[in-house]
Amino acid sequence: MLVGHRAVPNWPGRVGSLVEAFLPWAGVVVLVLLGVALVRRSVVALVALLLPVAAWTYLFGGLLLPGAAAGPRDLVVVQHNVSDENVDPAGTARALTDTGADLIGLQELVPDALPVYRKVLAPDYPYHAVRGTVGLWSRYPLTEAGLVDIKPREITEPWSRGMRAVVEAPRGEVAAYVAHLPSVRVRASGFASSRRDESARLLGEAIAAEKTEKVVLLGDFNGPVEDRGLAPLTSRMNVAERGFGFSFPAALPLTRIDHVMARSMAVTRIRTLPATGSDHLPVLATLSAR
Incomplete structure (x- = not known):
C-alpha cells in the first residue's frame, strides 16, 4: 500500500484519497508489527518487515532529516x-x-x-x-x-x-x-x-x-x-x-x-x-x- 498507494482505486467512495490522507501513519502499523515480531522472536517476521520499513523511509524519511545549513533565503x-x-x-x-x-x-x-x-x-x-x-x-x-x-x-x-x-x-x-x-x-x-x-x-x-x-x-x-x-x-x-x-x-x-x-x-x-x-x-x- 505504501509503495503503490496511487494504485488504490478511488472508486467507490474515493477510498484512494482517504488512504492517502493518513498515509504517513502507516509507520505506526509497522512499529506495532515490529513489536509483535520481537515478542514472538520471529526472525522471519523481522526480515519481512524490512520491506515496509524501507518503503516508509523512502516516502517520508527525508522529512525527518535536519535542514540544510543556514544560507540565503528568499x-x-x-x-x-x-x-x-x-x-x-x-x-x-x-x-x-x-x-x-x-x-x-x-x-x-x-x-x-x-x-x-x-x-x-x-x-x-x-x-x-x-x-x-x-x-x-x-x-x-x-x-x-x-x-x-x-x-x-x-x-x-x-x-x-x-x-x-x-x-x-x-x-x-x-x-x-x-x-x-x-x-x-x-x-x-x-x-x-x-x-x-x-x-x-x-x-x-x-x-x-x-x-x-x-x-x-x-x-x-x-x-x-x-x-x-x-x-x-x-x-x-x-x-x-x-x-x-x-x-x-x-x-x-x-x-x-x-x-x-x-x-x-x-x-x-x-x-x-x-x-x-x-x-x-x-x-x-x-x-x-x-
Missing part, C-alpha cells in the same frame, strides 16, 4: 486558517506577528474579526490585500491584488476563497496565491472530496498560467500532499523538503492540510507553531532560491 512565510469561530483574533494576530515572517496568508476571515487583524498586523505588515475570506499580509509592497476564481460549480451561494497578489520582495517579484479549498467529509457513501478536487484543479490552472517566475502558494487545502486530489497543485509546485508539520486538528494534529508550496523556489522546511484560538495550527516555512 522568504519566510506563515500560513494559518484562523477559524471563523476564533474568539481571540487579536491574540492570534499578535502570535503571527511574533514569528517575524515576511508574508502571512490567512483563511476564514469573517467580517467581525477582519478589522482586528488589520489593526494588530498593520505596524509590522503595512501592506495587505483581502478577497472574500482569504487575505495576505506583507512586509513588502503588494501590487496586482485580485480574486482567483476557484469556486466549484455545485456551489451557488456567494463564495470567494482565492486571491493573488504580486509581492515586491527584495530578491525580485513573487506572485503570492492564498486559497482555501472546500472541506472534505467522511460519509457512509465514502470520502466526499469532489468539490475540493475541482477547486484544486481550477487553482492549478491559474498557477499554470502565471507569468511571474517565482510563485508561492499558501492555503488550507483540506488534504495532505500525498492526496491525489491535490495533484493539480503538487505536480506544478515544490512542496516541503523537511518537516511533517501536522496542523489539524490543533488539539491532536494528525495531518497537514495547511500548506506552503512554491515554484522556482525550494520550501526547505516547514514546521508548526503554537496553538492560537483556531482549530488549525499555524505553519511556518522557509523558501530559498533554487
Whole structure:
C-alpha cells in the first residue's frame, strides 16, 4: 500500500484519497508489527518487515532529516486558517506577528474579526490585500491584488476563497496565491472530496498560467500532499523538503492540510507553531532560491 498507494482505486467512495490522507501513519502499523515480531522472536517476521520499513523511509524519511545549513533565503512565510469561530483574533494576530515572517496568508476571515487583524498586523505588515475570506499580509509592497476564481460549480451561494497578489520582495517579484479549498467529509457513501478536487484543479490552472517566475502558494487545502486530489497543485509546485508539520486538528494534529508550496523556489522546511484560538495550527516555512 505504501509503495503503490496511487494504485488504490478511488472508486467507490474515493477510498484512494482517504488512504492517502493518513498515509504517513502507516509507520505506526509497522512499529506495532515490529513489536509483535520481537515478542514472538520471529526472525522471519523481522526480515519481512524490512520491506515496509524501507518503503516508509523512502516516502517520508527525508522529512525527518535536519535542514540544510543556514544560507540565503528568499522568504519566510506563515500560513494559518484562523477559524471563523476564533474568539481571540487579536491574540492570534499578535502570535503571527511574533514569528517575524515576511508574508502571512490567512483563511476564514469573517467580517467581525477582519478589522482586528488589520489593526494588530498593520505596524509590522503595512501592506495587505483581502478577497472574500482569504487575505495576505506583507512586509513588502503588494501590487496586482485580485480574486482567483476557484469556486466549484455545485456551489451557488456567494463564495470567494482565492486571491493573488504580486509581492515586491527584495530578491525580485513573487506572485503570492492564498486559497482555501472546500472541506472534505467522511460519509457512509465514502470520502466526499469532489468539490475540493475541482477547486484544486481550477487553482492549478491559474498557477499554470502565471507569468511571474517565482510563485508561492499558501492555503488550507483540506488534504495532505500525498492526496491525489491535490495533484493539480503538487505536480506544478515544490512542496516541503523537511518537516511533517501536522496542523489539524490543533488539539491532536494528525495531518497537514495547511500548506506552503512554491515554484522556482525550494520550501526547505516547514514546521508548526503554537496553538492560537483556531482549530488549525499555524505553519511556518522557509523558501530559498533554487
